[in-house]
Amino acid sequence: MPQIETLPFGQTGHMSSRVIFGSFAVKDATKEQCADVLQLLYDYGVNHIDTAPSYGEAELRVGEWMARHRKDFFLATKLDVNGYQQAREQLQRSLNRLQVDCVDLLQLHNLTDETVREFVMAEDGALDYLQEAKDKGLTRFIGITGHGFQAPQRHLETLERHAFDSVLTPCNYMLMHNDAYAASFDQLREYCRQNNIALQTIKSAARRKYPDRKWTHQTWYQPLSDPEAIGKAVTWVMGIPEVFVVSSGDLTVLPHILSAAASFAGPPEEAQMQELVQEQAMEPLFT
Structure with missing residues (x-):
């Protein structure tokens, strides 16, 4: 079976698969489903897992893997609290659930609200604990999502105030055809390139918001479901050098x-993507 290519994950020294497993997918999964997913990850050479304490039972499911397969994966989780003590308690809970002594990457979850960011970056804020956790070896690297x-x-503003090892942000064909979003994404990408910061992306296979709010999938947005359509959308994002796809x-x-x-052998042509947008009635998730 062909393997997914790997790239240096910023300055961490890890060669990460360009697709990072987003463990939200197993937040409600059965043990049988989790076993199938783990086998898929091995089959395709995925060696990087992203999880979070807010993803239902995902940390527990990933923890069952880590008990036997820790050395095979670069493991990332997140903090979604503002204060030092809250962050300390949340990380300890995550380590227990993940059945590990440390993670490879600890990220501040959805750090885009300017007011929240001030609390997080204040004295005795969550960032203080993130740095302490890194100093103590509870995480090797720290990032923002x-x-x-x-x-x-928002990421660019945050990076100007603190040196993080990775960032995570949305990226897909529809978003990148909004001039304002594309400009800010390209600025972030260039900053990451110059400073050797890993750039992770999400929402590559997004189709649109749910019509009439009738959910058909586990995600809050309606994803593409046709295999060919998914392939075009994902490989279009992979056509952006250096980025990783969660x-x-x-x-x-x-x-x-x-x-x-x-x-992956290269991104689809522009005409193919325009045809995809029409066929799948794709719409921007964010404006």
Whole structure:
């Protein structure tokens, strides 16, 4: 089976698979489903897992893997609290759930609200604990994640105040055809390139918001479901050098993302993407 290519994950020294497993997909999964997912990750050479304490039972499911397979994966989790003591308690809970003594990457979750950022970066804020956790070996690296239209710009502002090892932000064909978003994303990408910061992306296989709010998948947005459509959307993002793609939070989409990434030989042409938008009635998630 073809393997997904790897790239240096910033300055961490780790060669990460370009698709990072987004463990939101197993937040409600059965043991049998989790076993199938783990086998898929091995089949395609995925060696990097992203999880979070807010992803239902995902940390517990990943922890069951880590008990036997820790050495095979670069493991990332997150903090979604503002204060030092809260952050300390949350990380300890995550380490217990993940059945590990330390993680490879600890990220501040969705750090895009300017007011929240001030609390996080204040004295005795969550960032103080993040740095302490790194100094104590509870995490090897620290990063930031974000959602929404303003994420790239907010990340740039945050990076100017503190040196993080990684960032995570939305990126897909529809978003990148908004001139304002594309400009801020490209600025973030260039900053990351110059400073050797790993750039992770999410929402590659997004189709649109749910019509009439009728959910058909596990994700809050409606993902693409046709394998060929998923392949085009994912490989378009992979056509941006240096970026990593965090897989969708829906188990039915995951195999098609991995298959497309393993066969990646270059992005689709613009005409193919425009045709995809029309065929799938794709719409921007953020404006």
